[in-house]
Amino acid sequence: MSKWKTKEQLTELLCNLVQIPSITGTEAEVYLPDFVVGELSSLEYFQQYPEHLKKNPTEDGRFFVTGLVKKNPDVKKTVILISHFDVVDVQDYGKWKENAFNPEKLTQLFYKQKDELPKQVQKDIETGNWLFGRGIMDMKCGITLHMAMIEQACEGVFDGNILLLTVPDEEVNSVGMRAAVPVLLEMAEKYNLEYTTVLNGEPMFMRYPGDQKKYIYTGSIGKALPGFLCYGKETHVGEPFAGLNANYMASLLTDEYELNTSLCDIVQGEITPPPTNLIQHGIKEEYSVQIPHRAVTLCNLFILDKTMDDIVSLLREKAEKVANKIIDSYKKHASEFSQYIPFNVPELEVSVLTYEELMNYAATNYGMEEVANLQSSVLNNRGKKDDREVTIEIADKLTILCKELAPMVVIFFAPPYYPAISSSKHPLIKDVVGKIEKYANDFHGIAFEKINYFNGISDLSYVGLQYPAESMKSLTANMPLWDKGYSIPLKELELFNVPVLNMGPVGLDAHQWTERLDLDYAFVTLLDILPVCINSLLTSNAAAAR
Structure with a gap:
């Protein structure tokens, strides 16, 4: 029986994730990985290969989750799906603060009291299917979709391997992602993996007030x-x-x-x-x-x-x-x-x-x-x-x-x-973006616009370097805390050097009390496009070298 195939199933999973108040630096951020591991471990694949699903420690008492689904032992090509599960605090919610992590109740309150909402939010809820809550778009919807992709991988949908990675601390210091890079390198050697792409699920960000365009990002600011x-x-x-x-x-x-x-x-x-x-x-x-x-x-x-x-x-x-x-x-x-x-x-x-x-x-x-x-x-x-x-x-x-x-x-x-990163000129990324643009237009009437850099800051920054590690001396020599409590695995990033892509849901007002998610786009449209994107990344004949 499927767990995360329908809009209703995915909405339930998303609400369960949001109800864990995983504000950066709190206890909830520490135990949220247990929920993810618990849900994924019920899949038959991970019951057969429990060692492929792990809760990995960072150096400060937090954890990130890795979940690998191999097509078969001889398949190397692997797409990494990355997300973060920490969120910012809820002080800005005012009288709605106690319901900030209860999407269904908060959404009901907002729809009943829409006259108290900003004018643009009122317009949105009159014309769309929106769900409200802290972390609903940034970025627990991304985790939800990636868990759904893992379920599909377990069923043999993809022509390659899928590795889920979800991390803490993206909103502050990216401790999780910085700790994950060496682990990803170790996993590549242990399981004979060839990483083709790191695919992030951060939501789209408006480039200007009222922006209605749909974006696919080939890098991160x-x-x-x-x-x-x-x-x-x-x-x-x-x-x-x-x-x-x-x-x-x-x-x-x-x-x-x-x-x-x-x-x-x-x-x-x-x-x-x-x-x-x-x-x-x-x-x-x-x-x-x-x-x-x-x-x-x-x-x-x-x-x-x-x-x-x-x-x-x-x-x-x-x-x-x-x-x-x-x-x-x-x-x-x-x-x-x-x-x-x-x-x-x-x-x-x-x-x-x-x-x-x-x-x-x-x-x-x-x-x-x-x-x-x-x-x-x-x-x-x-x-x-x-x-x-x-x-x-x-x-x-x-x-x-x-x-x-x-x-x-x-x-x-x-x-x-x-570090800024962009794969806009990478042959694989150029080929796949073209295919996704065509598929989205043909089957959903969506005209994606390619953007070189995701402008919301993301953990994609830690999967490669645009310039040699040696060029970072002007940073490291002028950072008093470098190697004294803070560092970036620069050598590992040079070794990792995997092309990147970001394709996520439509959401609005990240880090604001009106944070909301377009449910129909996320769990209908994107749910259909995302598997096409992943398979294209695994099967494209475009050159894999920069």
Whole structure:
């Protein structure tokens, strides 16, 4: 008897998955893999080959699931279906918070109280079949469909092997996917697998308000988290021109990069969203009338094709521009104030350094042992601080050690880092995308549009590298936490190097309280197209080499 063949069966599975409140970092995220394994283990194939279904540990007490269905022992070609099961929190649901993980009840409430919903949501529910709930589109629908594909694989539908991979922590640091890559390499050797494609099931993202197009993605956008540690000069608030306020320095840096399209990456007409601030604050533990002379600002920076050398060079250019602006502004205000209280305007210089340059200076002038002790002290006493907080603290302590360089701006990177990846030119992907476009149009009247980069950030970033691992030195040397609690398996990614594709459901308002899924598209249309896509990836005669 089939488990996940009909729309009703799939909706039930999806609701069961959503009802597990697997917010990143919670206990529910830890035990959700047990549910997936429990459901899959009821399939006859995994009862015959239980060793093919595993709950694999990460280094931090979480787990990812692998489920391999081999066509027969001699078949090598394998499609990997990847998904993530963690979700963001539900604070934004307000009075509906207690039902955020109950799709059927929440949807009933929303349909009854639709006048309280945003106008666009009201329009949608009048014309479509939508199901609401946290994680419903991002991305437990993807897991649901992939489990259905595993059932079909167990029944011999596909002309090759299918490997399901579902991971935790995609929404924060991608611990799950980073831990999975070495395991995938081990499985390839153990089970004689040849990975043809990594197929993700992330939902489609609108490119502009009201976008109704259907997309298939041949890559995934990259992301860096650059930071600027500002060290000014301490002084009493009664003598502001005797110092330099670091909060002011940070604010000018934020003003320079915030929504600045000159920092966007553009490839074949596709453009990244401009950078925007994620963290900004003074580094001062308590109130006093001393000006804040240390501050930090971090921004989200999306990447398509730029190398890390390009990015560091661009960030330095912007920081140096701001440094000159700080100097000019300081002189201007000091000159104006001197008209009322005559004084000699002090000379001011603001240095711009990378974290790597600061490290080299510290090692030369204070010794590597002193630097290592400083880093160890922060790491050993991190407590519950997250990776961003620890990164900032290490950079801050190092600037204090080298305070003779102040005023200064230090450029660094904090976790997470997502490499950009695109398989748009890969012969296999080009061939299969063409076949899917034709099938979708012929049988469903859908005109897919191919996009080079999925713009929602995804774990596809960790299945290959666009540039050699050596080119990452500008990142690794400027990331205080690299190999000290955070890293990416760069060598394994070079070895893995599998083409990618993303084809997922239609959903709207990811990470918002109105997150919803188009049930008809997911469990009727896509349910029909997805097996065609998988078989095409397994049987295409297109060259498998880049």
